[in-house]
Amino acid sequence: MNSGNKAIFWKRLSEIRAGMLIPDGADPRPMAHAVRSEDNALWFLTDKASDVAEAADRRANARHVVSSPDAKLYATIDGQLSVETSRDKLDDIWTPMATAWFEGGRDDDRVCLVAFRPTRAEIWATKGTTQSLYQFAMAHLTAGSPDLGEHEILEF
DSSP: OOTTOHHHHHHHHHTOOEEEEEETTSOOEEEEOEEEGGGTEEEEEEETTSHHHHHHHTTOEEEEEEEETTTTEEEEEEEEEEEEOOHHHHHHHOOHHHHTTOTTGGGOTTEEEEEEEEEEEEEEEEOOHHHHHHHHHHHHHHTOOOOOEEEEEEEO
16 A cells, blocks of 8 residues: 555445444444445444533544454554534435444434544454465564555545
């Protein structure tokens, strides 16, 4: 990954379905996200009575941590939460899984649409498990260090 290459970040992030969301002033919690690079945002659905909704209502800063060997991405993403009211965006990110949380579907009064807009991300883009094992073996044989991928800080 070249310095500043956000396109690869967004592509790999879109292959990950969930992470740990940590709003300032609230406990960490696992949250499914929808990635929309065109919005420069990750989108969450939560209950209006949740700590996440309260944090988004006050436009709190937050951190979202993702980890996926399949997507070859490990990242801590810092940004700001906000409550959004776009019906089109809600329709865009709604999934059948969301219905399990909201009996009334997307019309349930408890549904809160939250945007998380990154300001900074520290990422590790790996080469995958097979390549990593090879790199470990070569490092052992040559007394060198394994090349496990790239580490980068992105600013948004």
